Amino acid sequence: MKKLIATLLTSLLVSLGLQTGAQANAGGIEWDKFPKEKMQDMAALQNGAKLFVNYCLNCHSAAYNRYNRLRDLGLTETQIKDNLMFAADKVGEQMKISMDPKQAKDWFGATPPDLTVIARSRADGAKGSGADYLYTYMRTFYRDDTKATGWNNRAFPSVAMPHVLWELQGQRTAKFTEKEDPHEHGKTVHEFAGYEQITPGKLSEQEYNGAVGDLVAYLQWMGEPAQAQRFRLGVGVLLFLSVLTLFAWRLNAAYWKDVK
DSSP, X not given: OHHHHHHHHHHHHHHXXXXXXXXXXXXXXXXXXXXXXXXXXXXXXXXXXXXXIIIXXXXXXXXXXXXXXXGGGTOOHHHHHHHTOSSOSSTTSEEOOOOOHHHHHHHHSSOOOOOTTHHHHTOBTTTBOHHHHHHHHTTOEEEOTTSTTSEEESSSTTOSSOOTTHHHHEEEEEEEEEEEOTTXXXXXXXXXXXXXXXXXXXXXXXXXXXXXXXXXXHHHHHHOTTHHHHHHHHHHHHHHHHHHHHHHHHHHHHHHTTOO
């Protein structure tokens, strides 16, 4: 009986893993590399927090994070209250939204997920980190009148989420060409041929990519705010253990030197 239960649990975990992997790879495109240097740039993280509360926190919550945690980004409580708190009264409150989950499901077809650990949950060993996925996702929206929101996405085809940053990036369409399937004779496949800008955005392409990098850096930081501290502590512990190992080695040699 125990073997049967273990087998069933293993099969369930494997199937869930395969399903998650299939969903992550649904777009069938390579993920762009997220600029990791932004994780060490406090100004980029602060700008990412501003973009998050202005464009993401309307529909998505970050309920496992509190506003006062933003002090770790070099912000004062006054700055947080004056510039980043629109749905709470106290700095110690969680970053929640007032949207009713049932209404959100009716409007979007699915309840918008909590974004506290979204960067960690979207990682794919074969394609890249969760930050790579988000960086690609936020830069591959295009106009599609066949969709309910009027938007589509190459990294997440038929996504229910509209392009919330379209004012910054502008509106564009995706161009596709019909080409013969190299694996099956007589069959054609759609191949992406680039974007066509319809209306300009408030930011240039380079500025928009930088803003998305800031936003993704904040999302990555929010998933583990103590990551930098953990790294620093880990380096200190390794250095301590190295010195301790040296002393232990020499002490061991001195202890056994007269023993034959």
